[in-house]
Amino acid sequence: MTTAVYDDPYADVPPPTVEPDDAVQPGCNPYRGTVATQPTDLHPYVSASEVHPVRNPQCGYVNIGALLDDGIPEPPTPEVCRRSDGKGLFYRGQFNIVFGDPESGKTLLCDYATVEELKAGGRVLRLDLDHNGVESTVSRLLGFGADESVLRNPNRFLYVEPAERDQAIAVIDDMTDWKPTLVIIDSIGELLPLFGAGSNSADEFTDVHTRVIKPLTRTGACVVGIDHLAKGSDSRAFGPTGTAAKKRAIGGTSIRVKVDSAFTPDKGGSAYLSIHKDRHGGLRRHSPSGDREPLCGKFVIIGNQISITAPMRGERNPEETADPDDIAAIGELDPPPTSAREARERLKWRDDRSRRAFKAWREENSEPS
Template structure:
């Protein structure tokens, strides 16, 4: 545990400094890192950019069903969404891919215990040997700054050299360290303390986080300070849930790109009216607790007339939830948004047999639900 070659260079000379609490914010350097860090205030060498030999970072971690990778090595990412929206499953699908490719993964989870994480991995088809040999699950219950905790995680990272490090439960992790979720300074401090040092070791670091409750006003942001987005130098994915994930259920979420700093992912996505590119459809079919099928389908650009499936789902839900048949104004009041898009959605629902129209008073048209519409259908 105290091998000098494994000791991060700026954590002090050894355990006595740790025990005295004289350890600065961690830089989880690998064993063969240079003893003297490169000065970051020195002007950078631009020769490779000027002579055309510079190569932009490319995603290499995880993959979509068509082989397109999801995350950049050595960079910080985030996956955000509502509860039961599939964030952890989405990350574990990439964990399974990395293990199958012969790479190592460290999963840091401030919320769940190891059996829950490993159980999901096994359900996704990861082998017992791969998990035993090249996977580590860390469940922190006290701050990184206490005792030998920095040394423990540094040892695990140096031993495994993971390509992918998901971090689940950012809210709980920040609270554990006495940091305020809505304070951008504290958000940045958490990144410097835990996320950035791991990324500097070459791993794709990915936080799993919640979105704000207000669907209309959430935009691209996770709950808390905007630095959660601004501080990322990789990508942020937003999972828009269509059907909840759970045992015995088929969960569905649309995966959108909220940020892509290196700029290599959006070309594999389709533009969307929200401004967030449509990157994939994540579908997870749970047969039972031990067997789960997961797919990450690429987006498909539909030919033919515009079909606003998201608004069609909202209209279907509005008609289904009403105590009596609704006229057009009643639907517009419940759905909100552009009236022409609602009219188009309603026309499709009627034409495709989801909604029935009957004459109402004063020449109005009353709409009743025949069968529910699902956006993924």
């Protein structure tokens, strides 16, 4: 096979002369050489033209050589909201999601993350669009062990309930200088209508993401959005309500919260935490494998004791453990089903139920290797 060779149409063209007073036009310069301007706020490895004289630095090409000069980069690891083994649930500088049913413990988990971040010396912004109320929020934070003097300090903790989009935009702009380390958005379902966006429109969600969420992650903050589950029994397996653009926008983790023991004031409760998405794999690497959504922890409140216990090796997600009667029902089908979809159609079950039962039946009846 012959490999095509392409000539550089600009190889013999001399580089343009750039006078100090000449204004550089926006866009990419097709000529090799240097230009007079340097991009800003693009990437830490976008270097000066004399170091990386490949193309117009206004275009923002990343200098891979400069990156590798610092050594092979380590993959990002989640550092915020740590489990009992010291592994975090959420990534800094990324958009993370917590989702689940009402009263499953989503906001309580974010309260715990807030208190832990403040104890570590961080700065936390709480964007309350879900009408939790400042009195209730501050009361829970104090109950979770927050230092009252830290909550009083506007250099460490800020709480706001944006009533209109202009106020929200002003808050986002203010964060450029304030530099939060953790931002809690409660909730995404209320943020979208504030900007006239719908949950089912990819374009509208992307617009809000660009205007609100992305600027917050650019501050270096760990941004955690609280979201809700879809109502349909089958669609709930796919995650939060609305457009798939939500999942694509997640640069960190998406954590499903499923109540185990209902949370009751002054008594506590518990909820299973499972990985719906982990873009960098840093949390999945330290969680059991084998499940579609592996367990990454259990959020437990017992009196004044609050923790996220790390899962044991091989521990299964209860939501993916089939009922023995369902496994037996799969085994009684003649001929045996060849897929979970076939089992669902023949037994008239929900998708999640048939998927769990078929997977367990197949594992029990597979030939040993």
